[in-house]
Amino acid sequence: MLQPLPFRQLHDALKKSQSVLIVSDGRPDGDSLGSTTALYHWLKREGKTVRLFCIVPPPAGFLFLDGIHDMTTDSAVFDHPYDIVITCDTTDAAHCGISEHLKRIPAKPLLAEFDHHNTNAFFGDMNLVDITACSTCEVVYRFFEAEHIPIDDRMATSLLTGLCTDTSNFSNAGTTAIGMEAAGNLCAAGARHTDILKNIVRNKTIPALRLWGTALERLKHIPELDLAVTYFKLDEIKKTEGGEEAVAGVSNFLNAACAGVDPIMVLKEIPDGNTKASVRSLNRDISILCKKLGGGGHKKAAGFTVPGPIKLDKNGIPEVMGQISTLGI
Numbered sequence: 001m002l003q004p005l006p007f008r009q010l011h012d013a014l015k016k017s018q019s020v021l022i023v024s025d026g027r028p029d030g031d032s033l034g035s036t037t038a039l040y041h042w043l044k045r046e047g048k049t050v051r052l053f054c055i056v057p058p059p060a061g062f063l064f065l066d067g068i069h070d071m072t073t074d075s076a077v078f079d080h081p082y083d084i085v086i087t088c089d090t091t092d093a094a095h096c097g098i099s100e101h102l103k104r105i106p107a108k109p110l111l112a113e114f115d116h117h118n119t120n121a122f123f124g125d126m127n128l129v130d131i132t133a134c135s136t137c138e139v140v141y142r143f144f145e146a147e148h149i150p151i152d153d154r155m156a157t158s159l160l161t162g163l164c165t166d167t168s169n170f171s172n173a174g175t176t177a178i179g180m181e182a183a184g185n186l187c188a189a190g191a192r193h194t195d196i197l198k199n200i201v202r203n204k205t206i207p208a209l210r211l212w213g214t215a216l217e218r219l220k221h222i223p224e225l226d227l228a229v230t231y232f233k234l235d236e237i238k239k240t241e242g243g244e245e246a247v248a249g250v251s252n253f254l255n256a257a258c259a260g261v262d263p264i265m266v267l268k269e270i271p272d273g274n275t276k277a278s279v280r281s282l283n284r285d286i287s288i289l290c291k292k293l294g295g296g297g298h299k300k301a302a303g304f305t306v307p308g309p310i311k312l313d314k315n316g317i318p319e320v321m322g323q324i325s326t327l328g329i
Contacts (some may be wrong), residue, residue, distance in 0.1 A: 005128045010112050017048060017083035021109075024054040026097045027287075029248075030091035030165030030200060035136045036113055037067045038158035039086060046160060047252055051077050054227070055097035061245055064192075064199050065161060066154040081106040089136040089162075091296060093120040095112035100168040116137050118287055131298075134179040137162025137193070140184045153190030160191040165200060166301075168252040173300045175281045208246035211236060213271045215250055220317050221261055225325060228254065228261045231310050231318055234269035252301075255280035267318055269309050275320070278303045292327050303306045 012018065012132040020043055036052060043050045044067075052071040062068060078101040085105070086258035088112070090096040090218045102111070113124035131138050137159045144151055151159070163183050167175040172182070181324040185218025189194055204212070211232070219230045230250075238245035258264060263281035270276050277295070279286045285299040 003094055003131060004183050005142075006126050007128070008064050010128065010143070011147045011149075012176060013084060013110055013112075014043065014046075014048075016185075019049040019080070019082045021053060021082045021085045021086075021105075022089075023087045023096050024052070024058075024087065025088065025100055026055050026095055028056065028058050028062075028277045029089075030062060031135045031137055031162035033062050033065060033068060033071075034158040034160075034162030034165070035088040035140045036071075036086075038140055038144075038151075039088070039114075039154045040070070041154050041158070042144070042153070045152075047202050051080075051082075053077050059202060059245055060160070060242075061199050062073050065158055066194050067158075075101050078102065078104045078159060084110045085123070087111070087115075087119075088140070089115055091115065091117050091119050092123045097109050099329060102108065102270050114226050116298070119291065122245055134174045134176040135151070135162045135166035137166070137267045138176065138182060141186070142178070151189045151209070152191070153188065156186040156189040156191035157195065160186040160193065161196050161200070164196055170257055171256045172252065172280070174298060191235075193200075204246060207240045207244060208242055211240045211243060211246050212253075214249060215247075215266065218316070219254070219258075220315075222317065222321055225239070225321070227259055227263055227265060227321075227324075228238040229265040229267065229318060229321060230254075231267040232269065233310065234271065237268065255282065267320070268302065270305075274305050274307050275310050276303065276305050277320070289324065289327060293324075295301070 022039055024036045032204045040050055040052050043160050054071055083118055091129055094098045111124045112126040114136050115129045116136050120129045130139050141159050163179050215230045221228050232247050254264040260321040261285050262283050266278045267275050281300050286300050287297050287302040291303035291306045293304035297303055306320050313319055
């Protein structure tokens with residue numbers, strides 16, 4: 001059964017508003033960018049003054065989305081008054097990098113959030129959060145449908161992008177019946193599905209695929225955890241053109257393709273000298289483990305960061321696995 005969400009209250013507030021700021025997650029992906037640009041197009045169509053903000057530039061693979069070029073990383077947008085600030089696909093204000101920026105807005109605006117993470121802090125004045133949804137774009141789609149808001153081809157493309165990326169093209173355990181139905185309706189509304197496939201699926205260069213090959217060669221099974229793990233070193237990512245974007249899809253690919261083991265963990269060194277883990281599962285709630293390690297996410301898709309670069313034991317297994325074995329999963 002669908003969770004009751006304050007769709008009507010937010011719609012009424014937006015109809016009365018003049019200026020709106022829409023904020024993407026601090027680690028923008030197809031879901032956060034799809035949900036923000038869909039809302040952006042609708043509010044622009046309604047004649048509102050709308051700004052799009054993200055603390056980092058959107059990945060190049062999503063530049064096909066209409067309106068994405070209007071997104072700014074300039075925090076000066078917070079020096080202007082807004083009636084409403086909307087965040088998308090983020091668990092709290094700190095995660096999207098706006099905790100301090102919000103204090104600079106001249107008059108306190110209404111803060112609304114769209115999200116589907118089960119670690120959400122419910123930090124908004126209006127929380128449109130449903131952890132049973134397959135993506136934030138599903139929640140935004142339901143908002144449009146509930147409020148009888150027509151979805152044009154640009155909005156449809158944005159929403160379908162989020163549905164595709166968060167469900168690994170409707171192949172992972174987070175896929176929902178509502179998400180599948182929404183995808184069909186969005187295609188009927190003119191969503192450019194071929195653009196989505198071209199930019200987020202059929203987008204791997206030969207060097208990027210070689211990098212994937214390195215990860216496959218390193219893939220290890222940890223029997224006591226019934227977990228598979230692999231890793232990327234920072235220098236490998238840096239010397240591969242588009243390396244950062246290339247490694248982003250490995251955990252989802254392995255989760256969909258690797259039989260007889262669950263979950264999958266992909267470690268990668270990041271520029272600040274630490275190591276980031278992406279964890280995917282079909283059957284187990286891995287958000288519990290990730291939260292114990294200072295991270296979070298969904299039951300089937302979560303992550304965490306550990307200090308320092310990747311270190312291997314004598315068997316070539318990342319040493320962090322020893323720490324994980326003491327926590328359980």
